[in-house]
Every structure is written in C-alpha cells, then in structure tokens.
Amino acid sequence: MPRRGKKYKEAIAKIDRLKLYELEEAIEIAKNTAYAKFDETVDAAIKLGVDPRHADQMVRGSVTLPHGTGKQVKVLVFAKGDKAKEAQEAGADYVGDSDLVSKIQGGWFDFDKVVATPDMMAEVGKLGKVLGPRGLMPNPKVGTVTNDVKKVVTDLKAGMIQYRVDKAGIVHAPVGKKSFETKKLVENFMVLLESLVKAKPASAKGQYIRSITISTTMGPGVKVDQQKAVALI
Template identity: 70%
Template structure:
C-alpha cells in the first residue's frame, strides 16, 4: 500500500474514525482538513442496501443541486431543427446531428455531459461502446433523452448531476467545491439524499441507506451519521 504524505496524515489525525458526525460537522471538518492548493471537489459516497445485480434494485437518476457543482460543464446536444436551436439557446456548448456522431466516433471527447432528443437515438446508439464506459451515454431513465432538451441543457449547465449505483451498492458523486460555503454544501447533500430516498426500490428490504462518507479530492473521508440525516429528511 502506498504511504500517505505528511499533509494527509495531519488531516487524518483531526478525524475521529470511530465517530459518526452530524452532516454540518462533517462538512466543516472536510473543509478544515482539505490541504491541496487547488479548489478541490467535494465528493460523497452513499452505501445503499440494494443488490445491483437485480434489475429492479438498480438505483440511478439525476438531481439538480441547488448550488450547482462549481464546475463549468460542457454539454453536447444531439438534436436537429427547432430542437437544435432550443439546445443552443439554452447554452449547449456543442450541437449537432450525424456530423457530431461521426466526430465522437473519431475520438473527440471534449465534453462533460451528453443529451439527445428521442429522434436522434437511432444515430446516437452507435456511440454506446465509446460513451457507455465513460458514463456519458444518453438515457431516458436519467432524463438525458428528452424532447424538453432546452430545459435539460439548462439544468446540466446549472449543476444537475447524474448518478448510478455501482456493483458494490455505492453511489459516488460530486456535491460541490471546497470553496463553497458549508451551508451550500449541506444543501446540495440534502438534495441528493432526498432524491435517493424517493428512488428506493420497493424490492429493497431492510436498511436502505447504510453509510455516508464525505471527502475532498485529496483528503480523508469523514463518516456522516446517516441514520440521523435520513430521519431529518
């Protein structure tokens, strides 16, 4: 195992690894222990009591964070005609049809999010092998295949995030930046948790939220009192 640096060890010493922290306390500690010189991303990991091997327990969706992510999101929209114009007016960075499909097939990936209208999916479907592994393939389940493309583009530019439970039953996603006020980070986290609770599969038995860790890009994770947080929602 790689040896952690002195700054990481110093941050780790400030965290009681046996304690479950209130959300506000956890966020404050994450900001306090962040030591990188750049504006680190604040991440969250939520352990869910689901079995992703069962299709009816695959938790995925999207949420518009009330305070955004702090990142300039480059949106690629596959649309034509009036819908293409709608996407452009909403702030899409790149808009196109088959020409854009060919560009992506050729190895161009200078974008962060992808949205498409349903009538474009016949062409966009060809990109499954290159967009899928990157988590960029448009999907109606998370709202990225839609006729309301202007609204979705606007939400993505403003900080809408998409999430999907991994094979271990964990949701990993971003909730802001180290430079955010603590209140803004807690608001974003509560918005995400509220959405996750609404997506609880009916077939999932027992405890649904089993653990929550908050961290920055470089710092150690802080364990949140998940039961208390869920009860507050």
C-alpha cells in the same frame, strides 16, 4: 495499500475514524482537512442496502443541486432542426447530429454531459461502446433522452448531476466545492439524499441508507451519522 503522503497523514490524524459525525460537522471537517492548492470538490459516498446485480434494485437518476457543483459543464446535444436551435439558445456548447457522431468516433471527448432527442438515438446508439464506459451515454431514466432539450440543458448548466449505484452498492456524487459555504454544501447534499430515498427500489429490504462518507478530492473521508442525516429530510 497505497502509500499516503505527509499532508494526507496530517489530515487524517484530525479525524476520529470511529465516530459518526453530524452532517454539518462532517462537511466542516472535510473542508478543514483539505490540503490541495486547488479548489477541491466535496464528494459524497452513500452506501445503499441494494444488490445492483438485480435489475429491480438498480438505483440511478438525476437531481439538480440548488447551489450547483461549482464546475463549468460542457454540454453536447444531439438534435436536428428546431430542437437543435432550442439547444443552442439554452446554452449548449456543442449541437449537431451525424457530424458529432463521426467526430466522437474519431476520439474527440471535449464535453462533460450528453443529451439527445429520441429521434437521434439510432445514430447515438453507434457510440454506446465509447460513451457508455465514460458514463456519458444519454438515458431516458436520467432525463438526458428528451424532447425538452431546453430544460435539460439549462438544468445541466445550473448543476444537475446524474448518479448510479456501483457494483458495491455505493453512489458517488459531487455536492459542491471546498470554497462553498458549509450551509450550501449541506443543502446540496440533502437534495441528493432526498432524491436517493425517493428512488428506493420496492424490492430493497432492510436498512436502505447504510452509510455516508464525505470527502474532498484529495482528503480523507469523514463518516456521517446516516440516521440523523435521513431524519433531516
């Protein structure tokens, strides 16, 4: 077990570890127990009743948070011709084709999201081994392989996040910053939760939303009453 510092122990002492809090209260507690000097990200960890080992129970997708994430996102787009121009006009930070492939192969990763037009995927596929482990590989299932680069770049800049269930059946996703009003964090979270509910695999049996925990970057987790949260959708 990792050793915890004094500030973390003081923060966790303010939380009833056995209680399931209502969503708004959980977010308030998470904000109030955040102790880092920087504006911590508020994260959600949602345990799903799925077995990710089975392809038909893999949950992944994307959703645009109404109030954004509070983070400035650097978007890279692989495109040519008119689509490249479209990406630039939409505010993409980097736009190119084979030149960017070579640059990334050389170890450059100064970007947060990657978008590609379908005709570029043969080239982008060469980067699978380096982009894949970083969660940056464009994928049509989350909308980052598309000809509508203008919309996707705009959405990413506005706060679109991508999520994917991990091996333990948990989806981890940011819902904003500690400095956000609690109401905005609640609204962001509910958009994420609704997206996850809609993405429920047909093969998933039993209780789907098993547990919800809210935390900040450095702070302890606060358990949410998942049944009451789902009822708010």
